[in-house]
Amino acid sequence: MLGGQMPILVLKEGTSREQGKNAQKNNIEAAKAIADAIRTTLGPKGMDKMLVDSIGDIIISNDGATILKEMDVDHPTAKMIVEVAKSQDTAVGDGTTSAVIMAGELLKQAEGLLEQGVHATVIANGYRLAVNEAKKYLEEMALKAKDDKTLKLIAMTALSGKNTGLSSELLSDLVVKAIDAVAEERNGKIVVDTANIKVDKKNGGSVNDTQYISGLLIDKEKVHAKMPSIVKDAKIALVDSALEIKKTEIEAKVQITDPTKIQDFLNQESDTLKLMVEKVHKSGANVIFCQKGIDDIAQHYLAKEGIYAVRRVKKSDMEKLAKATGAKIVTNLDDLSKASLGVAERVEEKRISDDRMTFVTGCANPKAVSILIRGGTDHVVSEIERALNDAIRVVGITKEDGRYLPGGGAVEAELSLKIRNYANSVGGREQLAIEAFSKALEVIPRTLAENAGMDPINTLIQLKAEHEKGQKNNGIDFSINKTGDMNKAGVFDPLRVKKHALESAVEVSSMILRIDDVIASKKSSGGEGPGQMPGGMGGMGGMGGGMPPY
Incomplete structure (x- = not known):
């Protein structure tokens, strides 16, 4: 040493x-x-x-x-x-x-x-x-958002640039309608829970076939072919327990020694299920949404009574149904009464593309609504869904704050x-x-101009000159590819x-x-030599000179 x-x-x-x-x-x-x-x-x-x-x-x-x-x-x-x-x-x-x-x-x-x-x-x-x-x-x-017209322009700004093409007018109308439906006033403040807007997508048709549903759309079909396809003036029961015979908690065997008793045993099962259906019928319900399963025999009895039934509905959909129809979710069929039922003008099964779906429409004052997106291919529909979700969020925020820029x-x-x-x-x-x-802020207008095919430097110089003259609302108007007043162009951000x-x-x-x-x-996987950086990260600067694969 x-x-x-x-x-x-x-x-x-x-x-x-x-x-x-x-x-x-x-x-x-x-x-x-x-x-x-x-x-x-x-x-x-x-x-x-x-x-x-x-x-x-x-x-x-x-x-x-x-x-x-x-x-x-x-x-x-x-x-x-x-x-x-x-x-x-x-x-x-x-x-x-x-x-x-x-x-x-x-x-x-x-x-x-x-x-x-x-x-x-x-x-x-x-x-x-x-x-x-x-x-x-x-x-x-910030300016004050006074009406739905402003909200629509904010939705259109959020949708611009996404693959919504010529349909952004239609889509922004749907978004504003949906936000107005689910907005609630609490303690003098407007609250918008955008989770109450259910966005479903199905490819087929065009973007213009996208529709707003004043109620809910459930991606499930009725459980039995004999049930009615349309129920008008629907009385809706929401049940989160199964309409089936429960298995016992403890392991038990039933031994039948007399062959004649087999039928009695089966009849008893059938009677139990019949009793369940009777409870539903007695409450006055003609539509039932069940969070769990519905036994085949129960399905038969429900169809006999003309009751429209859907099983295995998602918990989130059950909650939205409760908000849309005013129904109460019951755990025990004994608690099912007229007071716990929800109402809708009609419940119907429709075929959309290759699937059958249940539409619950015409709810009196729904606090949960649906938008069904249509489009040519899966990729188009998925991108419109992303665009709509953005628009729903920004319109909801503006409705809550009442301020935009x-x-x-x-x-x-x-x-x-x-x-x-x-x-x-x-x-x-x-x-x-x-x-x-201050210099970094200029990257936004510069990039906007660049992406629109304009000269970024000239546009930025012009924009600066206009703002120095006090034209503080001037930005880049993409309809004419020049600078202009954003308030007149109707381009807004929350x-x-x-x-x-x-x-x-x-x-x-x-x-x-x-x-x-x-x-x-050192990364545990991959046999790196002693002189190599872990994961081939090139001295931690792996993204500098040439990024690693994204």
Whole structure:
């Protein structure tokens, strides 16, 4: 041992470690790579991505959250960026692509500052100050949503760019209708539980055949062919126990010595089931939805009484049926009474595509409704479902908050101007980070213009000039591919979506900036040589120079 020069091994053999500037650079590269991957999907003129999984299933989408969820991302920092899209989608349902692009751009701007010697903590503080200021300006810019016309325009903005084609007018009408139906007032506040809007899809027909159902659609058929296909003035019973003979809890054997007694035994079973059906009939119900099974003999007796029955209905559908029809879910048939029944104008079985489905329509004041999506192929129908879910969420949020903002990059262009002026009042090194934040905001209008085939630099210069003249609602009007007033063009975004996107972008970029050491344990599977990085991650920067397979 020469002068204590022997290396001390703290980490396990095969563990890789990136430190200091190298770690920061690799992390920023990974985040930028993810942002670049979905950048082309932003806006109404954005392109789609085709994702093929390991078993050959295809998803075609331009929904940021869907794309990132399906991508097989390996790099740890890239996974953090994917989390931004997930949290944005869970919280507000839209703006996922904007949030990810914004996070990537914030890190790109920070890279330049790090090279100039500005400390990562200073940049993170500057970003935090900037986003707090931006939220104040957003509150000032927000307009009040007064009527359904505004809600419809917000739905159309959310649907634009998705594969809804010429049907976005029809779809946005359906979304607003559904939101108005399920909105409730609690303690003077409007609450919209979008889980009460059931979206079903069936391929076949065209997108224009998509329909709103003032009631519910259950993807089940009646259990017996002799039952009526249509029941008018339906009295609906919801039962969550089985109409079957229960097996005994303890193991028991029944021995019959006399052959004549076999028929008695079978008759007794049949009588028990008949009694169950009588209880249903006595309550006045002519439709029964059962969460569990219905015995064949019980089906026969129900058909005899002219009762329409559906079995094995999902628990979530049972709850929605209760909200739509006003029925109470009963566990024991003895509790079934006239008071626990729900009502609907009609319950009918219809053939949609190759399946038979049960429609419960004409409910008096349904607090749960359905939308049935139609379209040419599975891929079209699935993308419209994703688009509709986004639209339902944003319209629900706007109905609750009653606040919205101009879209088309107008908000970001205005914020960029305001934050730049604010930076001058702060001073110190944080000023540089606030200016970087202001510059990062420009990525949204620039990308929108780029995706629409416009000249991004000229468009951005023009937009800045208009905002400096006080035209704060000006953004990119895609109908004419020029800048214009977003309020006149009817392009709107909910306030909550914009706020959440900025907050989550700043949070994740600050977290990534503050990482200066990445220690990765050796992966257990795969025979890596001693000199190799785990999982072929290329020195933790696997996403920098060429991303690993998504």
